[in-house]
Amino acid sequence: MTAIVEQIIGHTAVLTMNNPPANTWTADSLALLKQKVTELNANKEIYALVLTGEGEKFFSAGADLKLFADGDKGNAATMAKHFGEAFEALSGFRGVSIAAINGYAMGGGLEVALACDIRISEAQAVMALPEATVGLLPCAGGTQNLTALVGEGWAKRMILCGERVDADKALSIGLIEEVVDKGAALDAAMALAEKVANQSPSSVTVCKQLIQSGRAMPRTQALPLERELFVGLFDTEDQAEGVNAFLEKRKANWKNR
Numbered sequence: 446m447t448a449i450v451e452q453i454i455g456h457t458a459v460l461t462m463n464n465p466p467a468n469t470w471t472a473d474s475l476a477l478l479k480q481k482v483t484e485l486n487a488n489k490e491i492y493a494l495v496l497t498g499e500g501e502k503f504f505s506a507g508a509d510l511k512l513f514a515d516g517d518k519g520n521a522a523t524m525a526k527h528f529g530e531a532f533e534a535l536s537g538f539r540g541v542s543i544a545a546i547n548g549y550a551m552g553g554g555l556e557v558a559l560a561c562d563i564r565i566s567e568a569q570a571v572m573a574l575p576e577a578t579v580g581l582l583p584c585a586g587g588t589q590n591l592t593a594l595v596g597e598g599w600a601k602r603m604i605l606c607g608e609r610v611d612a613d614k615a616l617s618i619g620l621i622e623e624v625v626d627k628g629a630a631l632d633a634a635m636a637l638a639e640k641v642a643n644q645s646p647s648s649v650t651v652c653k654q655l656i657q658s659g660r661a662m663p664r665t666q667a668l669p670l671e672r673e674l675f676v677g678l679f680d681t682e683d684q685a686e687g688v689n690a691f692l693e694k695r696k697a698n699w700k701n702r
């Protein structure tokens with residue numbers, strides 16, 4: 446059994462978490478995610494990555510709690526390292542990553558969705574960071590990424606009070622961007638990935654860098670960087686192709702260079 450199943454459809458890679466019964470994370474599945482994202486990042490034909498869970502019930506229930514039952518600190522450090530490396534690789538993916546949340550997204554299962562650029566959830570899904578409920582804490586980016594998305598109030602309700610949110614609530618607090626019917630998350634994510642494929646991949650990479658690096662930068666630094674990278678795009682073939690395709694009233698033929 447492969448813990449992460451990969452499928453390439455056009456310019457999109459679909460990664461399916463497949464670790465029954467709850468698509469939980471282990472050191473091996475996290476290492477595999479990192480490896481796959483690193484390979485996809487090097488593949489210039491891939492513009493979008495869609496992440497989903499196998500089955501109808503779970504996107505992912507987070508870390509396999511059996512791994513933490515014996516209180517082994519070394520094992521905790523290993524898991525924390527694997528979480529960090531895998532999810533940082535995911536957030537550093539140069540294209541657009543979309544979480545298609547098809548069921549429970551709990552703990553590290555929500556944190557992997559938070560490491561994606563965009564989250565689409567099915568109506569029946571439930572999201573939580575319940576690590577404190579089991580004596581742990583969200584060490585896979587959750588305290589930072591959830592707070593950045595929903596603000597301190599809801600982040601504290603979810604992390605400190607263990608509150609679960611359904612898809613409608615998640616939409617209303619900005620945790621996800623779209624709610625779809627049960628069974629429709631993957632199709633909705635693929636439709637969005639198709640829109641990504643119409644964009645210049647060179648522009649997308651640089652825009653994503655600007656949005657992400659801007660979080661930790663003063664405006665006085667971020668705005669000059671935006672102008673500098675705008676000019677830098679004129680070193681790419683995609684820049685000339687995009688403008689000329691518009692003027693010639695044809696579809697652009699992107700090269701990702």
Ligand SMILES: C/C=C/C(=O)SCCNC(=O)CCNC(=O)[C@H](O)C(C)(C)COP(=O)(O)OP(=O)(O)OC[C@H]1O[C@@H](n2cnc3c(N)ncnc32)[C@H](O)[C@@H]1OP(=O)(O)O
Nearest residue numbers: 466467506507508509510511549551552553575583584585
């Ligand atoms: C840095 C990151 C840290 C973390 O991620 S810590 C982990 C955070 N996650 C959680 O705390 C979620 C734990 N799971 C649950 O609370 C529940 O599940 C749900 C609410 C998601 C669903 O509840 P229900 O519908 O009653 O299903 P079920 O019988 O609990 O789960 C089906 C099978 O899946 C196993 N399972 C679920 N989550 C985990 C997990 N995180 N680690 C290990 N096993 C898990 C169960 O034990 C059970 O298995 P069996 O059928 O053999 O009894």
